[in-house]
Amino acid sequence: MVAYRTADGEEGGALAYRTAGGEEGGVVSFVEKKWSADWMWKVSGALLLLVALCLAALFFTWHFTGRLDVMNQASRTQAQSSSATTDPHGTLIQIGSGAKAAIHLEGSDDGDGGGLQLQWRKDQGQAFDQGGFRLSNNSIVVPQTGLYFVYSQASFRVSCGTGSAPTPLSHRVWRYSDSVGSRASLMSAVRSACQSQAPDAFRDGRGWYTAVYLGAVFQLQRGDRLWTETSPLAQLETDEGKTFFGVFAL
Structure with a gap:
């Protein structure tokens, strides 16, 4: 050779x-023959292009997955918001059950009620109490000083005859605090029944139906007592959780 x-x-x-x-x-x-410099550059460029395509695919997958998570979260939030609009009673129970301290009571029409006072029960329907709240003398006793959401609803069904005068419906939450030494109205609302055009009300075969709802955040002291005053008691609807009263800690 x-x-x-x-x-x-x-x-x-x-x-x-x-x-x-x-x-x-x-x-x-x-x-x-030996590989030329041009061939080496072509191979290197192909490898860099392959790496760039892989990174682009990973970024697209990450971005698309993130968008799906955001859309799913938005859907869940919208569903919860819709549920709160259509079923405030069930939503308040769900929120309150997750709180550190909460109580939810349902109205009862048994007993004379003591004038304008609706009787509250903690042993029927969806009622419960936890975290130190207790029901005493038809009043809710606050366990600790702090911020609380107080809410209540009174439902009414009124029979309106032809030419009947409007019937006033009222619901109020009272508070007694040892630091003040007297009772004070936390919140209240008044509505009239038997009107030709009444908002948030409807008629059926049993009469004219509407509900008065109250709810707000308050700074409460340990030992404060909360109770309600409702009128007229004879027109109240107390079945199927239509009338309720509760508090939960924030």
Whole structure:
């Protein structure tokens, strides 16, 4: 074998051989080529493009997954908001049950009620108490000083005859605090029944139906007592959780 170099500087060689009859054959030459710089740049560029495509795919997957999470969260929030609008009674129970201290009472029409006072029960329907709240003498006793959400609803069904005068419906939450030494009205609302155009009300075969709802945040002291005053008691609806009273800590 004879080595040589071509005009381009590439290394080559020649190989002599003999035939089967012992005659000397020709010479076969070969050239050992090296990769050029252009070919190396092409390979490197292809690898960089592949890496860029992989990173783009990962980014798209991450971004799309994040958008799905945001959309799912928005859907859950919208569903919860819709539930709160259509069923405030059930929503308040759900919120209150997750609070550190909460109480939820349902109205009852048994007993004379003591004038304008509706009787509250903690052992019927969806009622419950936890975290130190207690029901004493038809009043809610606050266990600790802090911020609380107080809420109550009174539902009424009034029979309105032809030419009947509007019937006033009232609902109020009272508070007594030892630090003040007297009772004070926390919140109240008045609505009239038997009107030709009454907001948030409807009629059916049993009469004219509406509800008075109260709810707000208050700073309460340990030992404060909360109770309600409702009129007229004879027109109250107390079945199926239509009338309720509760407090939960914030």
